[in-house]
Amino acid sequence: MTEQLLREWPPGYGGVERVAHELAVVWGDAVYSLDAQPQRRHEQDPLPVTYARHRLPRLAIGRLLLPLPSWRLLRLLRSPHPLHGHLPSPAVLLLLSLARVLRPRRRVTAHWHCFLERSPGLSGWLYCGYQWLAQRLVPLFSGVITTSPLLAAELERCGCHPERIHVLPCCLSAEQESAALALRASDLDLQTSQQPMTVLFIGRLDSYKRVDWLLQALADVPQPWRLDVVGDGPKRSSLQTLAQELFGVSERVQFHGRLNEVAKLQCLARADVLVLPSDRSNEAFGIVQLEAMAAAIPALAFQRPRSGMGWVGELQQLNWSQQPQELAQVLSLLQAQPQWRVDLGLEARQRYLGLFQRCVWRQQLDRLDLAVSIQT
Numbered sequence: 001m002t003e004q005l006l007r008e009w010p011p012g013y014g015g016v017e018r019v020a021h022e023l024a025v026v027w028g029d030a031v032y033s034l035d036a037q038p039q040r041r042h043e044q045d046p047l048p049v050t051y052a053r054h055r056l057p058r059l060a061i062g063r064l065l066l067p068l069p070s071w072r073l074l075r076l077l078r079s080p081h082p083l084h085g086h087l088p089s090p091a092v093l094l095l096l097s098l099a100r101v102l103r104p105r106r107r108v109t110a111h112w113h114c115f116l117e118r119s120p121g122l123s124g125w126l127y128c129g130y131q132w133l134a135q136r137l138v139p140l141f142s143g144v145i146t147t148s149p150l151l152a153a154e155l156e157r158c159g160c161h162p163e164r165i166h167v168l169p170c171c172l173s174a175e176q177e178s179a180a181l182a183l184r185a186s187d188l189d190l191q192t193s194q195q196p197m198t199v200l201f202i203g204r205l206d207s208y209k210r211v212d213w214l215l216q217a218l219a220d221v222p223q224p225w226r227l228d229v230v231g232d233g234p235k236r237s238s239l240q241t242l243a244q245e246l247f248g249v250s251e252r253v254q255f256h257g258r259l260n261e262v263a264k265l266q267c268l269a270r271a272d273v274l275v276l277p278s279d280r281s282n283e284a285f286g287i288v289q290l291e292a293m294a295a296a297i298p299a300l301a302f303q304r305p306r307s308g309m310g311w312v313g314e315l316q317q318l319n320w321s322q323q324p325q326e327l328a329q330v331l332s333l334l335q336a337q338p339q340w341r342v343d344l345g346l347e348a349r350q351r352y353l354g355l356f357q358r359c360v361w362r363q364q365l366d367r368l369d370l371a372v373s374i375q376t
Contacts, residue, residue: 001029002107003079005095006086007036007065009055011047013258014204015170015287016086016113019147022171023084024051026365032076034058034065034091046261047173058091065091082107084145087138088116090130097137109372110138112146112155114284115306135159143372147285148308166368169312170287171361172294176261180294183269184345196224197335200271200297202264202288203278205233210277210324212242215253217277217328219246221335226251228267232258268292272341273334274299277327281306289313293352296345300330312356315347 004020010031011021024031030052056076057068067073076083077099085096087110100108116127138144139160145168146152152165172180199218203209211229218227229239236255243253256267274292276283276299286309289299293313303310303322310322317340320330334341354360 002027002082002084003029003076004031004084004086005033005076005092006031007034007089007092009033009035009037009040010053011045011049012037012040013046015285016111018047018173018287019111019113019170020086021047021049022173022361023365025173026362027051029081030054032056032072034067034089036065047175065089067091067095077102080106082109084109084111086111087113087134088130093130093134093137096141100141107142107372109143109145110141112138112144112151115151115154115281117280117282117306139164145368148311150308150311151284151306154306166371168364168368169356169361170285170290171356171358172287172290174358176291177294177358179261179265180268180291181349183265184296195270196226197272197338197341198270199225199227199331200230200267200274200292201227201276202230202267202274202291203276203286205229205231205236205239207235208278208280208282209233209235210279211235211239213279213324213327214275214277215239215242215246217324217331218253220328221331223252225331225335227253228271229253229255230257230259230264230267264291268295268297271295271297272338272345273297273331275327275331276301276309277324278302278304278309279324280304283307283309285309286312290352290356293348293356296349298334298341298344298348300327313348313351315344315351317344317347 006016006020008017010017020031032054035055054072056073057070059066059068083099085092096108096110116131118128135158143164143166144160145166147169149167152167155165156162201211240255247253274297276286276289281304284307286301289312292299299313301309301313320326
């Protein structure tokens with residue numbers, strides 16, 4: 001059994017929450033959260049939760065969360081159980097370090113989800129300071145888990161001993177995987193579709209997701225095509241305005257908002273290609289890529305320094321630079337060649353089954369647990 005600590009409240013809708021959720025389903029121990037999004041306390045969980053969840057008292061200073069003294073926090077820090085914390089988060093990094101100091105023989109591990117890029121202004125310098133400190137403290141823990149070989153190589157370059165670095169790609173829940181694999185059960189199902197090419201985006205509508213780049217690329221793609229945008233966020237209004245400027249009042253672009261799992265699956269069922277056009281290493285993996293690949297849909301993402309999102313969906317039959325300037329060209333080729341889309345989708349599913357399927361993930365997790373236990 002392994003206790004977990006993270007900034008958010010699992011299972012949530014973000015990658016960190018989903019990773020913590022899937023680990024908790026297997027490990028079975030409690031998850032402690034700093035409750036970064038209290039406005040969602042009463043929302044229904046998108047996935048079934050079978051483990052205990054505890055909120056830690058904290059003080060919020062802008063986006064910075066500082067844990068406050070409490071019996072629950074003391075119990076977490078003094079517990080003999082292994083502790084696994086999810087980064088980036090200054091508070092989580094602090095508590096992992098305290099747990100290591102208080103019980104030096106305790107197994108304390110960190111999950112390195114992404115490298116942060118410096119943004120303009122004071123917050124950018126604070127991010128840099130946090131990341132500099134994290135890169136020096138993480139090697140002192142029992143081990144560090146990250147999500148792709150690219151991030152593992154970067155951690156090693158930054159000074160973390162390779163024997164303490166373990167790669168564990170993200171995974172889908174058992175329910176999500178089963179539902180996605182049930183879509184397009186045969187080649188014939190794919191080949192009989194005569195509908196316009198449907199492009200799909202799933203994610204938070206924030207600045208670094210660059211849905212604006214996707215809209216601008218589609219403006220150069222010959223018709224017929226349609227775009228389904230699933231998700232919500234601060235940029236939704238401006239993106240809807242941009243879509244109207246580019247395409248007028250048209251049903252080709254649909255903003256669906258945040259959908260439940262059933263409605264999201266319906267969007268996957270009619271999609272031909274998923275695009276994840278994020279432009280920062282903050283997007284290091286993209287679990288939505290796995291949903292698409294399991295459903296036999298190719299997932300396009302950009303290659304960025306210190307990010308594995310381009311690696312996740314790499315396909316041998318699709319040789320492109322994975323850079324923004326080629327997105328319109330690739331989408332145009334896919335629009336013109338329906339059979340190629342079918343072939344890419346089948347290759348995407350095979351890649352999913354070989355690298356990311358839940359049974360493969362579980363085997364990797366078991367080996368990782370054994371390796372860290374031996375090192376500890």
